[in-house]
Amino acid sequence: MYYFIKYGYDGAKFTGFQRGNGVNSIEDSIIRVLSSYGISTDIESAARTDRGVSARGNVFLIETGRNIKDVMGILNARIENMFFYSYALLDDYINPRHNSMKEYSYILADYENIDELMAKLSEFKGQHDFRNFCTVDNRNTVRTIDNISYSKFGRLYIINFYGKSFVWHQIRSIMAFALAGNKNPFSLTAKFTYIAPPEPLILRDIIYDSITFTNFDYMKHKRYMKRNIEMARTRYVIYEIFNGNA
Template sequence: MHLLIKYGYDGTKFEGFDRSNSKNSVESVIINVLSEYNITKNIESAARTDKNVSAAGNVFYIKTEERPEKILGILNGNIKNMFFHSYYLSNSYINPRYNSMKIYKYIIPYRIDSRLKNNIARFLGTHDFTNFSKNDYRNPVRTINKIEFEEYNDFTVVNFYGKSFVWHQLRSIIGFAMHSDEDPFSIKYHNRFLAEPEPLILYDIIYDNISFIKYRFNNRYIKNKYNSLFIESIIYRVFLRSIDV
């Protein structure tokens, strides 16, 4: 059986994503658990996020004879700061990198103005992102299909839609847009502004003709974490108000 597993993780709790980075990388931790239970010694990942970047809907592939529910139960029961929530089972191999769309979210901790929105919107479409990525062997020409802005009381979420992105591309876009009103594709230098990784989330990966099955698991850890961090954020907001008085 060929299995795709969709999962999320708090990127700040791991030493990067790639297994070569550390025993505490996202890939290494998953592989170690799957190997311990004699399920597999290797996974194929759909996306490799930067260090401290989180995910809600990354995907990996394995070949196995075990039931998907058993595998997701093992992973959720043995790995902290990750959650494995959906799967797709196939009779034939599926390359997890051949997706139709990736969705990333970047959280800006304030309501942004029209100037910043316009600066970010300039990156929409197909462009050569040589000056807005960490150069490697991949072609830097990429297409951003859509950019959306979600506005809340005291923060903004920027949604990027595209089939593929190059290393540091989205953080470079946000950093440049915050610091410059220039036309990004007229500059002759490499962008020196790189936004912080922690607010970036790989929200979802979408495939043509594939519908993932939701796995029912105990999400008490996520709810408890949310509640504790929410209270902590309120406490520090009170601290700031007391200092500003």
């Protein structure tokens, strides 16, 4: 049987995404556990995030005859800094890259002039050739960004990008261009060579219009999330003390 599994991870804790990318890549970590339990020796990923980029809603395809809840429990119990929280039983094989929409978010701390930034980012909406705003490989660089919006969380701004597909380094290149105060992105005659840091970027979700996911209570199997939140808050206060603000 074929399943889609939705999962998240802290990208800073891994050596990259693709298998063979260091000793602790995201795909290798998943496949290693699946193989050790005789569940599967392969997965197909919906999105390959850059090294350092996190995810809340990435997806991979697995073929297995095992009870999927047992599989989810094993993955959550055996892999640190990941969480596996929903699944969908498929009628047949579906390429997980054939999604309807992806949502990415880029997080900015204590940013000023958000309206000016959003005006610059709005120039990237719609269908364009992003050749000058990505690392070119063998894929078509013409892509469509359906929308770019923002929300606020405390002192943070969260910039949200919506589109069916993105090319390598596209969002990080766009953010670097807009943060530098540049205008008229598609008047460039050469590649924009800067990209924003990967750590503030997160893959929020991948949406499939015709597929329904079933939630799985991963917190029964993994308690590290609460511990990591507490640790992150503690580190935040430590740096505020360093700055004389607390």
